[in-house]
Amino acid sequence: MTSLVNRAPQETRGNWKTYAVLATFMILSAFPVYWMFVIATSTDEKVMGFPPTVIPGDQLLVNLSEVFGMQDVFFTASLINSVIVAGVVTLTTLFFCSLAGFAFAKLRFRYRNALMIIVILTLTVPNQLGVVALYILMSRLEWNGTLLAVIAPGLVSAFGVFYMRQFIGHAIPDELIEAARIDGALTLRIYWTVVLPAIRPALAVLGLLTFVATWNDFQWPLITLNGTDFPTSMVALSDLASGNYVIYRRVLAGAFAATVPLVILLLIGGRQIVRGIMEGALK
Amino acid sequence: MSLTEIRPAPPGQPKHAPPPRAKFWLYRFDTKTVPYLLIAPFFLLFAIFGLFPIVFNAIVALRNWRLDEPDERGWAGFENFSRLLTDEDFWNALGNTFGIFVLSTIPQLLIALIIANLLNRKLRGTTWWRVGILLPYVTPVAASTLVFAMFFARDYGLANWFLSLVGFGNENPIDWRAAKWSSWIAIATMVNWKWIGYNALLYLSAMQSIPKDVYEASAVDGAGPWRQLWQITVPMIQPVILFTVVLSTIGGLQLFNEPMLFDENPASASGGSDGQFQTIAQLIYKVGWKDLNLGYAAAMSWALFLIILIVAAVNALATRRLGGDK
Numbered sequence: 001m002t003s004l005v006n007r008a009p010q011e012t013r014g015n016w017k018t019y020a021v022l023a024t025f026m027i028l029s030a031f032p033v034y035w036m037f038v039i040a041t042s043t044d045e046k047v048m049g050f051p052p053t054v055i056p057g058d059q060l061l062v063n064l065s066e067v068f069g070m071q072d073v074f075f076t077a078s079l080i081n082s083v084i085v086a087g088v089v090t091l092t093t094l095f096f097c098s099l100a101g102f103a104f105a106k107l108r109f110r111y112r113n114a115l116m117i118i119v120i121l122t123l124t125v126p127n128q129l130g131v132v133a134l135y136i137l138m139s140r141l142e143w144n145g146t147l148l149a150v151i152a153p154g155l156v157s158a159f160g161v162f163y164m165r166q167f168i169g170h171a172i173p174d175e176l177i178e179a180a181r182i183d184g185a186l187t188l189r190i191y192w193t194v195v196l197p198a199i200r201p202a203l204a205v206l207g208l209l210t211f212v213a214t215w216n217d218f219q220w221p222l223i224t225l226n227g228t229d230f231p232t233s234m235v236a237l238s239d240l241a242s243g244n245y246v247i248y249r250r251v252l253a254g255a256f257a258a259t260v261p262l263v264i265l266l267l268i269g270g271r272q273i274v275r276g277i278m279e280g281a282l283k
Numbered sequence: 284m285s286l287t288e289i290r291p292a293p294p295g296q297p298k299h300a301p302p303p304r305a306k307f308w309l310y311r312f313d314t315k316t317v318p319y320l321l322i323a324p325f326f327l328l329f330a331i332f333g334l335f336p337i338v339f340n341a342i343v344a345l346r347n348w349r350l351d352e353p354d355e356r357g358w359a360g361f362e363n364f365s366r367l368l369t370d371e372d373f374w375n376a377l378g379n380t381f382g383i384f385v386l387s388t389i390p391q392l393l394i395a396l397i398i399a400n401l402l403n404r405k406l407r408g409t410t411w412w413r414v415g416i417l418l419p420y421v422t423p424v425a426a427s428t429l430v431f432a433m434f435f436a437r438d439y440g441l442a443n444w445f446l447s448l449v450g451f452g453n454e455n456p457i458d459w460r461a462a463k464w465s466s467w468i469a470i471a472t473m474v475n476w477k478w479i480g481y482n483a484l485l486y487l488s489a490m491q492s493i494p495k496d497v498y499e500a501s502a503v504d505g506a507g508p509w510r511q512l513w514q515i516t517v518p519m520i521q522p523v524i525l526f527t528v529v530l531s532t533i534g535g536l537q538l539f540n541e542p543m544l545f546d547e548n549p550a551s552a553s554g555g556s557d558g559q560f561q562t563i564a565q566l567i568y569k570v571g572w573k574d575l576n577l578g579y580a581a582a583m584s585w586a587l588f589l590i591i592l593i594v595a596a597v598n599a600l601a602t603r604r605l606g607g608d609k
Contacts, residue, residue, distance in 0.1 A: 007498065007499070008493075008495035008497075008498035008499065009400060009403045009404055009490070009498070009508065009511065009512075009516070010403060010404070010405070010491065010495060011405065011495060012404045012405060012508065013404065013405045014401065014404040014405060014406045014407075018401050018404055018406070019406075021397075021398075021401055022398070022401055022402070022406075022412060025398055025416065025479075026412070026415050026416065028476075029415070029416055029418050029419050029476070029479075029480060030415070030418055032419075032422070032427050032430045032431060032434070032476065033418060033419075033422055033427070033430075035430055035434070035441070036426065036427075036429075036430045039430075039433065047439070048438075048439050049439070050439060050444070051444050052439055052440070052441050052444050054441075096324040096325055096328075097325070099321040099322075099324070100321055100322040100324070100325045102321065103318045103321035103322050104322065107314075107317075107318040107321070108314075108318070109315070109318035109319060112318075115322065115326075118326075119325070122329060122333060122334075124533075125333070125337065126533055126537055126587075126588060126591055128537045128564055128567070128584060128587060128588070129336075129337055129340060129584050129585070129587075129588045130333065130336030130337045130339075130340055130584075131336075131567070131571075131584065132336075132340055132343055132567075132571055132577050132580050132581040132584060133335070133336035133337070133338075133339035133340040133342075133343055133581065134332065134336040135571070135577070136339070136343065136348075136577065137331075137332075137335065137336060137339070152328075152331075152332055153332040153333070155324075155328050155332075156324060156325045156328045156329065158325075158329070161322075161325055186309075186313045186317075187313050187314075187317045187318070187321070188317070191321075212420075212421050215423065216421075216423040216424060216425070218423075218424060218425050218539070218540045218543075219539045219540065219564070219568070222543075222568075223568065223571075223572060226572075233423075234423060234425040237423075237425045237426060237429065237544075238425060238543070238544060238549050238550075241429055241432070241544060241549055242548055242549045242550040243548070243550075248433055251429050252429060252430060252433070255423075255425070255426035255427075255429050255430065256426070258423055258425070258426055259422055259423060259426045262421040262422065262423065263418070263421070263422075265421065266414065266417060266418065266421045270410075270413075270414030270417065271410060271414065273414075273417060273420075273421070274410070274413045274414055274417065274484060277417075277481060277484045277485065277488075278484055278485070278487065278488035279488070280485075
């Protein structure tokens, strides 16, 4: 054994065992997504074969076109709906949360701290609790079954306000804001010209986290959109998997199509997502 | 915040002439009112779509509220709550929720701890590992659960095939959905798969903020990496462990997606042929939107909320005590 005596883990070089464990873990993490792809590219015979197939086939386009062509599942529309919902929610969350975060971090007003505590408290309320009443509210508004019902509750997030406040508090010196004020800039102008350019990294992080969470949301969309012509892709997936006769290669081709956008996001913005999660832990 | 108070007034200010009246009011508006306008969207939207449903939920729970009989609404008193006490479905779902919760939380956090500890070493391709373990986190639960549903199929499932390779269940392959223990394991596997990487990053983040000299100066002489992890690292990152325990309690007791889509017919929300893996969240959905009894579903939501509060508090205390005297 090499000398590990009282040396910090950060100073310890990973040995082959470290890499072996991490690689095994990584393979197990990736396998379900890989296998989704395998089934999505296979024929019925291969799916129902024994031993089960673990090598991709060449039927991806066939399976995808079947999913997209199904009459009562609206799969194409569902992907578009998901893009609309996740896109709108992400944009408004970024806008409203950065505005509020800016106010909480840099402006002075009465009850600021008390109001911030309320924001933090709302973080801890389980959303499950209000689902029944939310449904009744939405039916009064006649929004059930429309994308509005899914978008409206997501327009802001307490986590977003909190995250933005922390970031703006650290990233922007008070002097910068005061200098802009002395030049006669009004608050909104300061937000636009001083704050927004400085918080681009935080916007990227919060935007990615929000998009992923909204895209993957299942329970509330299922309650309000199920059985309508406007499902999100998660609801459409559960439709695909329901019924008496389920064709797995189809179901998983659909699952694959709904997963690909997120894998691409992870490839492009993985660093930012990692950063967001790790910074979130230190709050 | 305190910095601004001790700093002398900016030197430019006194030179300015007193602002004309209109400008003065604009300035007043900008400093007194605009801050509230900036935070207003959050509070307004939260009041409508967050707070109101919770308050209103309490009212619904005290009423007869059926979707199919809108005329028979009226106060029900605590009928919906007392019904819970004798509702076998509720207690069955409660047991399932706890069973799956234990099977998913404990391995999840332990493995995350070990993975984080490995990631905390000097590695090649640091970013690559960190991004890689997040693949399950970004994969939609609906999609991954459908894969696992096939993985745990009785016929042609990979899980049974692996078991048969080691000579288990060749004659009678396991029907994973049929029994409580097997369906709980299957569902817990899905939850573990999804959240280990995420929790590992939370732990890693806390581990990196431990100063190196804590290890160098520690009284644990010649501790191997394993003892180092348990005796130095874990007590040092206790606040984050507490945070993840509370977080997974809140999430775990509301488990919905996995048991829903693991079912042979997800639309039924029945959690297996005999409710063997029906969770409370799933039962709330079934009572509310399949049996159309929103009043009862609302009462059940309150019960679940109370249970979450109690369990989160107990778990937080237990975690604190475990690492308390270090």
